[in-house]
Amino acid sequence: MTLLIARRVALSVVTVLLATVLVFTAIQLLPGDAATQILGQNATPDAVATLRGQLGLDQPAIARFFSWLGGALHGDFGTSLVSHQSVGAEVGRALVNTSLLAVITIVVGITLALVLGMVAGLLRDKWPDVAISTIALVGMSVPEFVVATVLVLLFSITIPFFPAVVVAGQNATIAELLPSVTLPAVALIFVLSAYIIRMMRTSVIDVSDSEFVRTAVLKGNSLGRIVFKHILPSAMLPTLNVIAMNVAWLVGGVVVVESIFNYPGIGTLMIQSVQTRDLPVILLITVLSAVVFVVCNLLADLISIALNPRLRHSRSAR
Amino acid sequence: MTAVTVSSRFTQNRASARRVVRSILSSKSATVGFGLVILQIILAIFAPVLTPYNPTTNDAMSALADPSGAHLLGADALGRDILTRTLYGGQYALTVSFAATVITVALGSLIAGIAAFRGGIVDEVITRVLDSILAIPAILSLLVIVTVFGSGQWVIVFAAVVVYTGGVTRVVRAAILDVLSKDFITAARARGEGMFSILLREVFPNVLDVILVEFAMRASWIVLLISSLSFLGFGANPPTPDWGLMVAENRNLMAIAPLSTVAPIVALATLIVGLNLAADGLAKSFGIDRMKEVLG
Numbered sequence: 001m002t003l004l005i006a007r008r009v010a011l012s013v014v015t016v017l018l019a020t021v022l023v024f025t026a027i028q029l030l031p032g033d034a035a036t037q038i039l040g041q042n043a044t045p046d047a048v049a050t051l052r053g054q055l056g057l058d059q060p061a062i063a064r065f066f067s068w069l070g071g072a073l074h075g076d077f078g079t080s081l082v083s084h085q086s087v088g089a090e091v092g093r094a095l096v097n098t099s100l101l102a103v104i105t106i107v108v109g110i111t112l113a114l115v116l117g118m119v120a121g122l123l124r125d126k127w128p129d130v131a132i133s134t135i136a137l138v139g140m141s142v143p144e145f146v147v148a149t150v151l152v153l154l155f156s157i158t159i160p161f162f163p164a165v166v167v168a169g170q171n172a173t174i175a176e177l178l179p180s181v182t183l184p185a186v187a188l189i190f191v192l193s194a195y196i197i198r199m200m201r202t203s204v205i206d207v208s209d210s211e212f213v214r215t216a217v218l219k220g221n222s223l224g225r226i227v228f229k230h231i232l233p234s235a236m237l238p239t240l241n242v243i244a245m246n247v248a249w250l251v252g253g254v255v256v257v258e259s260i261f262n263y264p265g266i267g268t269l270m271i272q273s274v275q276t277r278d279l280p281v282i283l284l285i286t287v288l289s290a291v292v293f294v295v296c297n298l299l300a301d302l303i304s305i306a307l308n309p310r311l312r313h314s315r316s317a318r
Numbered sequence: 319m320t321a322v323t324v325s326s327r328f329t330q331n332r333a334s335a336r337r338v339v340r341s342i343l344s345s346k347s348a349t350v351g352f353g354l355v356i357l358q359i360i361l362a363i364f365a366p367v368l369t370p371y372n373p374t375t376n377d378a379m380s381a382l383a384d385p386s387g388a389h390l391l392g393a394d395a396l397g398r399d400i401l402t403r404t405l406y407g408g409q410y411a412l413t414v415s416f417a418a419t420v421i422t423v424a425l426g427s428l429i430a431g432i433a434a435f436r437g438g439i440v441d442e443v444i445t446r447v448l449d450s451i452l453a454i455p456a457i458l459s460l461l462v463i464v465t466v467f468g469s470g471q472w473v474i475v476f477a478a479v480v481v482y483t484g485g486v487t488r489v490v491r492a493a494i495l496d497v498l499s500k501d502f503i504t505a506a507r508a509r510g511e512g513m514f515s516i517l518l519r520e521v522f523p524n525v526l527d528v529i530l531v532e533f534a535m536r537a538s539w540i541v542l543l544i545s546s547l548s549f550l551g552f553g554a555n556p557p558t559p560d561w562g563l564m565v566a567e568n569r570n571l572m573a574i575a576p577l578s579t580v581a582p583i584v585a586l587a588t589l590i591v592g593l594n595l596a597a598d599g600l601a602k603s604f605g606i607d608r609m610k611e612v613l614g
Binding site: 011014015016018019022023026027137138140141142143144145146149150152153251252255256259267270271274275277282285286289290293294 | 446447449450451452453454455456457458459461462463465466538542545546549550562565566569572576579583586587590591594595
């Protein structure tokens with residue numbers, strides 16, 4: 001079992017590394033580099049060459065990648081080619097803001113989705129199920145930008161209660177950001193919970209039909225005991241992977257939602273850095289998102305292994 | 319001997335196709351789903367007949383016109399008829415996402431076939447590389463691709479293929495591995511058939527159900543993705559009548575001309591709801607667990 005976990009962790013590290021190499025290579029293909037972007041179109045070739053030398057862009061790509069990797073392993077992610085600040089600090093600030101949004105979304109979204117999915121599954125084909133399933137279908141079918149646009153329309157224009165656009169800049173404190181988190185979080189929760197609700201509903205239905213639940217019913221257990229002791233743990237198991245997948249997908253949704261609400265987080269920073277070819281910033285964001293993806297999947301695997309003894313032999317787990 | 323097995327498999331396929339159609343028609347939501355998709359296709363094809371306006375011609379006289387007999391849904395800030403732009407938006411969304419989905423699913427299935435058939439190191443390398451692509455957030459890959467190649471519909475198709483092929487491969491590979499353990503594959507190998515011949519004639523017909531469900535599901539994601547890109551300003555270039563772009567252009571005017579934002583949103587949502595219901599219906603009639611497909 002230790003071997004199995006070690007193998008998963010090793011594969012995860014390989015995945016993160018490969019993802020970084022892929023993005024690094026792709027950025028090399030971008031027309032123009034940071035030097036031409038900073039100096040603009042009217043720069044003399046000499047000026048561009050000098051700036052390239054200062055930024056280290058005249059080194060071969062492989063040498064640059066390994067010097068970046070060497071620094072990254074020591075926690076030094078270089079300096080932004082555009083703002084000349086430490087990339088770690090710049091991304092860190094945005095990460096704190098995004099984390100605030102993400103934590104609220106994940107905690108509220110997953111809890112809500114699990115409860116709704118369970119209610120829908122237990123009351124199969126009754127009106128609460130029809131209502132919840134319809135909401136989930138809509139959540140699967142409308143992009144984040146539509147949800148966000150409709151929310152802005154509803155709340156900021158007709159009921160001006162929540163701010164439609166964040167006015168605080170990159171350096172806003174958490175207390176300043178808190179009221180503006182609401183609408184972006186609601187938009188993300190709506191999209192995040194759709195697949196989780198569906199999966200939870202399906203597996204609650206599957207488990208309720210199983211023999212051990214029927215036995216529990218026939219033994220005269222109370223409804224609460226049947227639901228929480230028997231149905232919930234078994235139904236959670238297949239749902240875990242869907243939760244992991246959706247949390248990893250959240251990275252994409254965050255980019256769209258942040259840009260709509262002008263929220264000063266990782267997503268806004270990502271769009272800016274791609275536009276300015278700020279490679280060190282893009283690379284760190286890539287590493288972070290790949291780590292989120294890999295950790296989510298790894299956690300789901302580990303929890304499944306912990307909850308399900310049948311998976312503990314590497315042969316059946318692969 | 320071979321001829322007999324081949325013909326029996328084809329008749330079986332035709333019979334099961336009829337069964338699938340019947341089971342889709344018997345499910346209310348699947349019928350609604352296919353109906354919505356077919357309706358969108360018809361509206362897109364007949365857009366030039368249905369409306370007298372051009373989707374990209376400005377008309378200052380009718381700028382921000384309220385809904386009336388002349389402009390059923392009103393006109394946007396440049397005086398373009400909103401209904402016309404929404405109908406033509408369907409042409410754009412359907413062609414681009416159809417092209418992207420066909421290429422994604424075909425390429426993904428082919429890679430899956432090769433990985434599963436060859437096995438060993440080939441399989442391991444393909445799986446590793448695709449997993450790494452999946453670990454890069456889709457939006458980042460898209461932004462990088464669009465910045466490298468500029469915006470435009472073929473770039474978007476390429477970007478969608480890069481982002482979603484890995485997922486298709488993962489799901490189809492698992493289905494193919496199941497088929498490869500069957501006796502008729504061993505028989506084909508014993509006859510000395512090559513990899514592509516076995517894949518095309520023995521393997522793919524037997525995973526066609528999985529591939530079809532993948533197709534409907536990826537199509538819904540790709541429509542979603544393409545419109546999101548356009549919304550962010552990285553997809554269709556103005557004045558293309560694209561739904562995502564229309565929402566982005568008109569959302570500041572929501573208080574004055576709400577229909578200019580609502581019309582493309584409704585069109586987009588009905589298309590994706592239709593595709594989702596269709597995917598559900600296909601999955602159910604094939605007896606496939608759709609959530610497993612999502613995980614791919």
